[in-house]
Amino acid sequence: MNGRYQDQVVVITGVNDRGIGGAIAERLAEEGAKLAILWRERPKRLLNRLNKRGAEYLELACDVTQQTSVDAAISAIVERFESIDVLVNNAGVEHSSTLEETNDDQWQQVLDVNLTGAMRVIRSSIPHFTEQSGAIVNLASVLGIAGCGGFPAYSATKAGIIGLTQSLAMELAPRGIRAVCVAPALVHTPMIHKYVANMTSESEEQIRQAHPLGVGSPQDVAAAVAFVASQEARWITGITLPLGWSAAFPLPMQQFLPTKAEEPDSSAKLLKFDEWAAPAEEEKPLRRATG
Numbered sequence: 325m326n327g328r329y330q331d332q333v334v335v336i337t338g339v340n341d342r343g344i345g346g347a348i349a350e351r352l353a354e355e356g357a358k359l360a361i362l363w364r365e366r367p368k369r370l371l372n373r374l375n376k377r378g379a380e381y382l383e384l385a386c387d388v389t390q391q392t393s394v395d396a397a398i399s400a401i402v403e404r405f406e407s408i409d410v411l412v413n414n415a416g417v418e419h420s421s422t423l424e425e426t427n428d429d430q431w432q433q434v435l436d437v438n439l440t441g442a443m444r445v446i447r448s449s450i451p452h453f454t455e456q457s458g459a460i461v462n463l464a465s466v467l468g469i470a471g472c473g474g475f476p477a478y479s480a481t482k483a484g485i486i487g488l489t490q491s492l493a494m495e496l497a498p499r500g501i502r503a504v505c506v507a508p509a510l511v512h513t514p515m516i517h518k519y520v521a522n523m524t525s526e527s528e529e530q531i532r533q534a535h536p537l538g539v540g541s542p543q544d545v546a547a548a549v550a551f552v553a554s555q556e557a558r559w560i561t562g563i564t565l566p567l568g569w570s571a572a573f574p575l576p577m578q579q580f581l582p583t584k585a586e587e588p589d590s591s592a593k594l595l596k597f598d599e600w601a602a603p604a605e606e607e608k609p610l611r612r613a614t615g
Contacts, residue, residue, distance in 0.1 A: 328355050336360070344511060362415070415445075459501065
């Protein structure tokens with residue numbers, strides 16, 4: 325296999341059979357990467373597919389919430405491949421509830437995996453990076469940038485990973501190591517499917533409006549990661565790339581487009597002018613001069 329990642333060593337955390345991590349592994353294997361696949365549950369079907377492709381890989385159990393587990397995995401990777409070219413921090417968990425209903429244990433679990441876990445893997449990997457060409461890609465989320473009620477812990481960790489990435493970009497630039505984020509909107513993965521299994525038509529319409537290009541696939545994310553981690557993106561660092569969404573201010577576009585002069589529709593419901601008019605300034609009585 326020849327491609328952008330020929331003979332490069334790529335470490336991917338949180339890999340499973342059907343999620344984003346597995347799609348990234350398959351995409352980069354197609355482009356010639358040597359993979360180090362870190363998992364909590366062994367992705368047997370993914371490994372079978374990689375075997376059929378003749379991909380070169382090392383697969384290891386790794387709990388990113390435990391520094392000893394992370395260090396052992398990185399040591400095994402370096403023993404096998406000698407160095408690391410790309411790290412993709414994909415391991416993550418979600419939790420949905422209001423802040424009032426989120427207890428300390430739930431908050432800490434999401435933090436330990438999504439943010440502190442990524443930090444542990446990065447910290448352990450940095451000494452083994454190939455300098456002047458290394459790249460770290462962190463999986464953030466739209467919820468780390470744009471607000472959405474019901475995900476306080478998840479949103480906080482994804483905003484944190486963006487901040488961590490920006491700091492690392494400056495810290496590691498003198499060594500030629502880049503750090504970037506990708507921030508997907510909703511993606512068809514098992515993590516999302518449990519929420520949309522019984523969806524109302526109103527909820528479906530809201531999701532459609534939030535995704536102008538439709539809900540994404542794991543392969544869409546993998547394609548973006550394949551670019552930002554490659555040498556084609558060698559001049560890109562410290563950024564967060566939105567995937568499947570964009571910042572929007574949803575005014576009713578048709579209301580502001582020029583139209584042909586027509587007689588007003590008397591049946592249309594019009595807002596009273598005073599609802600849109602600027603508030604009138606209060607008239608102040610003149611003060612009589614004294615003296």
